[in-house]
Amino acid sequence: xxxxxxxxxxxxxxxxxxxxxxxxxxxxxxxxxxxxxxxxxxxxxxxxxxxxxxxxxxxxxxxxxxxxxxxxxxxxxxxxxxxxxxxxxxxxxxxxxxxxxxxxxxxxxxxxxxxxxxxxxxxxxxxxxxxxxxxxxxxxxxxxxxxxxxxxxxxxxxxxxxxxxxxxxxxxxxxxxxxxxxxxxxxxxxxxxxxxxxxxxxxxxxxxxxxxxxxxxxxxxxxxxxxxxxxxxxxxxxxxxxxxxxxxxxxxxxxxxxxxxxxxxxxxxxxxxxxxxxxxxxxxxxxxxxxxxxxxxxxxxxxxxxxxxxxxxxxxxxxxxxxxxxxxxxxxxxxxxxxxxxxxxxxxxxxxxxxxxxxxxxxxxxxxx
Amino acid sequence: xxxxxxxxxxxxxxxxxxxxxxxxxxxxxxxxxxxxxxxxxxxxxxxxxxxxxxxxxxxxxxxxxxxxxxxxxxxxxxxxxxxxxxxxxxxxxxxxxxxxxxxxxxxxxxxxxxxxxxxxxxxxxxxxxxxxxxxxxxxxxxxxxxxxxxxxxxxxxxxxxxxxxxxxxxxxxxxxxxxxxxxxxxxxxxxxxxxxxxxxxxxxxxxxxxxxxxxxxxxxxxxxxxxxxxxxxxxxxxxxxxxxxxxxxxxxxxxxxxxxxxxxxxxxxxxxxxxxxxxxxxxxxxxxxxxx
Numbered sequence: 001x002x003x004x005x006x007x008x009x010x011x012x013x014x015x016x017x018x019x020x021x022x023x024x025x026x027x028x029x030x031x032x033x034x035x036x037x038x039x040x041x042x043x044x045x046x047x048x049x050x051x052x053x054x055x056x057x058x059x060x061x062x063x064x065x066x067x068x069x070x071x072x073x074x075x076x077x078x079x080x081x082x083x084x085x086x087x088x089x090x091x092x093x094x095x096x097x098x099x100x101x102x103x104x105x106x107x108x109x110x111x112x113x114x115x116x117x118x119x120x121x122x123x124x125x126x127x128x129x130x131x132x133x134x135x136x137x138x139x140x141x142x143x144x145x146x147x148x149x150x151x152x153x154x155x156x157x158x159x160x161x162x163x164x165x166x167x168x169x170x171x172x173x174x175x176x177x178x179x180x181x182x183x184x185x186x187x188x189x190x191x192x193x194x195x196x197x198x199x200x201x202x203x204x205x206x207x208x209x210x211x212x213x214x215x216x217x218x219x220x221x222x223x224x225x226x227x228x229x230x231x232x233x234x235x236x237x238x239x240x241x242x243x244x245x246x247x248x249x250x251x252x253x254x255x256x257x258x259x260x261x262x263x264x265x266x267x268x269x270x271x272x273x274x275x276x277x278x279x280x281x282x283x284x285x286x287x288x289x290x291x292x293x294x295x296x297x298x299x300x301x302x303x304x305x306x307x308x309x310x311x312x313x314x315x316x317x318x319x320x321x322x323x324x325x326x327x328x329x330x331x332x333x334x335x336x337x338x339x340x341x342x343x344x345x346x347x348x349x350x351x352x353x354x355x356x357x358x359x360x361x362x363x364x365x366x367x368x369x
Numbered sequence: 370x371x372x373x374x375x376x377x378x379x380x381x382x383x384x385x386x387x388x389x390x391x392x393x394x395x396x397x398x399x400x401x402x403x404x405x406x407x408x409x410x411x412x413x414x415x416x417x418x419x420x421x422x423x424x425x426x427x428x429x430x431x432x433x434x435x436x437x438x439x440x441x442x443x444x445x446x447x448x449x450x451x452x453x454x455x456x457x458x459x460x461x462x463x464x465x466x467x468x469x470x471x472x473x474x475x476x477x478x479x480x481x482x483x484x485x486x487x488x489x490x491x492x493x494x495x496x497x498x499x500x501x502x503x504x505x506x507x508x509x510x511x512x513x514x515x516x517x518x519x520x521x522x523x524x525x526x527x528x529x530x531x532x533x534x535x536x537x538x539x540x541x542x543x544x545x546x547x548x549x550x551x552x553x554x555x556x557x558x559x560x561x562x563x564x565x566x567x568x569x570x571x572x573x574x575x576x577x578x579x580x581x582x583x584x585x586x587x588x589x590x591x592x593x594x595x596x597x598x599x600x601x602x603x604x605x606x607x608x609x610x611x612x613x614x615x616x617x618x619x620x621x622x623x624x625x626x627x628x629x630x631x632x633x634x635x636x637x638x639x640x641x642x643x644x645x646x647x648x649x650x651x652x653x654x655x656x657x658x659x660x661x
Binding site: 047050052072073077078079081082083085086087088089098099102103146150 | 549551552554555556557558559560561562565569570573574
């Protein structure tokens with residue numbers, strides 16, 4: 001368990017810059033998720049923390065000790081790999097004890113440690129098996145066991161669940177969260193699955209093109225995205241982006257919204273003070289699907305909600321909700337409504353828009369206004 | 370499956386034809402060996418008096434004894450193929466062991482510890498596989514002379530190791546690139562160094578390719594004649610050279626039975642390696658291929 005400070009870390013292979021100045025301060029015991037699309041540099045950053053790749057610039061500190069040039073084995077970091085990377089020629093017991101043997105622990109201590117880890121992860125009955133004789137979920141547990149046995153300062157997880165089937169993935173996600181709550185260890189976890197990111201993280205770092213776009217709690221990242229990329233990346237189905245224009249209407253800053261040949265002026269949230277200076281300019285309105293619902297009577301009187309009539313193009317039932325695709329400002333917009341309230345394609349339906357959590361982006365830079 | 374009787378007959382005919390062709394091919398390849406074995410057990414009188422190809426009237430081991438320990442080969446004091454056979458063992462076993470192990474280390478480095486220019490290095494090394502050995506005889510003789518090991522067993526071991534490395538490296542490198550690199554990373558984080566990862570993780574995973582490599586190298590080195598005849602002196606000649614001398618240097622009557630017995634003696638170790646290691650080879654290839 002330890003704090004981890006990453007300062008201005010850069011990494012390039014030849015002329016390809018993978019990491020372009022990464023800064024992160026991670027507290028002792030925090031569960032940090034690195035999330036981003038393929039090729040954003042998250043795995044490279046992970047390898048740099050582990051010491052498997054040398055950084056081109058910057059500094060990495062664990063517990064305020066500079067470990068930038070230290071060999072991987074001396075960093076006291078354990079890693080769980082996407083492919084698990086279990087040693088195929090060794091049984092589970094050996095896989096877990098390998099690192100302890102190298103560190104020349106007394107035999108009795110090794111036995112005790114293997115037993116403890118096996119009990120913790122419920123793999124006691126598998127200790128004599130080779131990795132080839134285990135199922136995906138069991139291999140996953142052994143890989144975690146191998147990491148846990150050493151009591152390292154920091155755990156790194158590199159997309160550990162991506163090789164599991166959907167059901168097992170959800171189970172193991174919960175297991176990992178429980179484990180973290182029990183052990184209180186510092187974890188850096190790479191994933192491209194934004195649901196994993198939301199559910200597990202104390203803080204999420206959203207990465208793109210070698211930069212950290214935003215580093216905050218899951219709720220912050222979800223409700224207050226720093227830019228259009230973060231807004232679109234987090235959340236499923238993703239946020240609707242509607243090109244529109246800011247106008248002054250009845251003393252309020254409003255956005256123009258044309259739905260089914262009818263022009264609506266929807267006031268922007270009063271917190272978004274900066275929008276006043278942009279009146280008359282084009283902006284992108286960001287609104288999550290769950291903020292456009294069927295009409296819920298006791299919310300309808302709320303000053304931030306507005307009702308519009310829209311023609312349904314497509315409906316997509318998901319079970320708990322039905323996604324209704326309509327057109328606003330000639331652009332497709334996803335709305336999340338109660339299944340029994342959803343109409344049929346071609347019908348007109350009343351939708352309630354909640355403007356209180358909308359966000360606005362610059363149409364060119366994509367930055368939050 | 371096939372309820373149509375015509376289809377079933379077609380299948381059976383096809384099978385029968387296939388087995389017939391395979392059988393004929395097998396006989397074609399086995400016939401020379403069978404003839405050698407049969408002839409080696411006949412006495413010269415039988416061969417002289419009767420047919421060249423015939424069953425032995427009695428099991429006569431004279432030819433084997435003569436080939437192994439009694440035939441006068443060249444002008445040496447020791448008789449028979451025995452000393453040559455021992456030379457071949459003394460050359461082949463270390464040469465195979467050293468070239469295989471070095472190939473494994475080379476492959477390990479070229480797959481997991483790439484350095485600047487390692488791909489170029491590997492590419493150049495591959496030229497060694499296409500090198501006609503006749504082309505290097507003179508310069509290599511010079512090298513052996515300068516090293517002071519010309520005409521010795523050590524010189525032949527060195528020669529076979531050097532010219533075997535291209536192949537062994539290629540074998541191991543191509544096998545190791547299929548192993549996941551994350552294994553090495555995991556072992557590094559576990560605290561293992563270069564050699565420990567090699568001995569404890571990589572080498573135990575190498576059984577199939579080790580077998581392939583040992584079969585290949587053993588056959589190459591044991592069967593080699595060119596290096597054996599060029600870089601040896603009478604005390605270090607391998608069995609291939611001995612066999613050649615046995616067959617070519619006898620005066621008077623040509624003793625077919627001794628020649629055949631000698632040829633089988635010279636070929637026996639490679640046959641044995643195929644029979645024993647071939648089994649492990651197949652086992653190694655199929656191990657772990659069944660998903661658990």
